[in-house]
Amino acid sequence: MAAVTALRVLDTAPEDLFSLPAAVLAERLGGPALLRVSGIGEPLFISTLLHGNETSGWTALCRLLQRPPARMRPLIVFIGNPHAAAADVRHLPDQPDFNRIWRNAQEPYASLAAALLRQATAQPLFAAIDLHNNTGRNPHYSVVTSLDDAHLRLAYLFSDKAVHVEEPDTVLSRALQHHCPSIAVEVGPINDPHSDDLAEDLLRRAVAVAPLPEDHRNLILYRALARVHVADGASFTFDGSTARLQLTGGMEAVNFHAVPAHTEFGCSEALLGDVLQVLDPAHRDVTQRYFYQDGARICFREPVVPAMYTTDPEVVRQDCLCYLMTPVARP
Numbered sequence: 001m002a003a004v005t006a007l008r009v010l011d012t013a014p015e016d017l018f019s020l021p022a023a024v025l026a027e028r029l030g031g032p033a034l035l036r037v038s039g040i041g042e043p044l045f046i047s048t049l050l051h052g053n054e055t056s057g058w059t060a061l062c063r064l065l066q067r068p069p070a071r072m073r074p075l076i077v078f079i080g081n082p083h084a085a086a087a088d089v090r091h092l093p094d095q096p097d098f099n100r101i102w103r104n105a106q107e108p109y110a111s112l113a114a115a116l117l118r119q120a121t122a123q124p125l126f127a128a129i130d131l132h133n134n135t136g137r138n139p140h141y142s143v144v145t146s147l148d149d150a151h152l153r154l155a156y157l158f159s160d161k162a163v164h165v166e167e168p169d170t171v172l173s174r175a176l177q178h179h180c181p182s183i184a185v186e187v188g189p190i191n192d193p194h195s196d197d198l199a200e201d202l203l204r205r206a207v208a209v210a211p212l213p214e215d216h217r218n219l220i221l222y223r224a225l226a227r228v229h230v231a232d233g234a235s236f237t238f239d240g241s242t243a244r245l246q247l248t249g250g251m252e253a254v255n256f257h258a259v260p261a262h263t264e265f266g267c268s269e270a271l272l273g274d275v276l277q278v279l280d281p282a283h284r285d286v287t288q289r290y291f292y293q294d295g296a297r298i299c300f301r302e303p304v305v306p307a308m309y310t311t312d313p314e315v316v317r318q319d320c321l322c323y324l325m326t327p328v329a330r331p
């Protein structure tokens, strides 16, 4: 049966909803759903399960609402892709990535996006937070699509690390950036209790009827320069076994660390452009700008900071191998 995509809007959530695991939400809600929880002051918009297997946001929300503070902001909660959560996958094979449908999507996802954005922007919002788990070993960090002061202050509420990302431009946090301070957060790996704790901690700070942090001077900000993809059709491995492209699995350990020029990234007997494709935010192929080949060795041409490097083959195919970043000088 095809997953339903029409948005359900529930002004009162079913009583036991916030004690249910993410896997049964599709059965209870029928599809993507918007829930309202009453409170004091300007509402906080929370989105979770845009990627069905990234459950820390939902777990954190359940914990918050099972033990809510005496005074908290109203919540507008978007449960993005419960069908994918039921299958414990990022998205179902016949679905798009639900964090890529917020601009120029195809039907019926364009209608879902329009309906959600209409509901979310129908009132002023204190802030919008889109909760994700990361793939790969990374510190927890915020993703900002705008460098405006309020967005950076919101980012600093979660972590002292943030990444400014211009591409893809179809993400939910960007669709809301002109309406309120808006971030996505990567809380850590799936199935790591620490990820759930970090998400809960952020929600408790964000629902407090209090202003955003006063400044963000200590925020360490990076700019995403490019996305690294394995070229279509190229086989790859992380353990040195036979494949067109042998990747250095240890790269995952240097996510968010500066890597010097000439560091080895992988090996291939094939031409660089036949195994790797590096795209800048304008989707231009910039493979040769960031990498060179020395015999079979593929090395960085300049110092970079890798992020979100993953050794999960499915994520490499569906999304990308890693991002390359550079630190942004702060005033």
Ligand SMILES: [Zn+2]
Binding pocket: 051, 054, 099, 132, 133
């Ligand atoms: Zn995600």
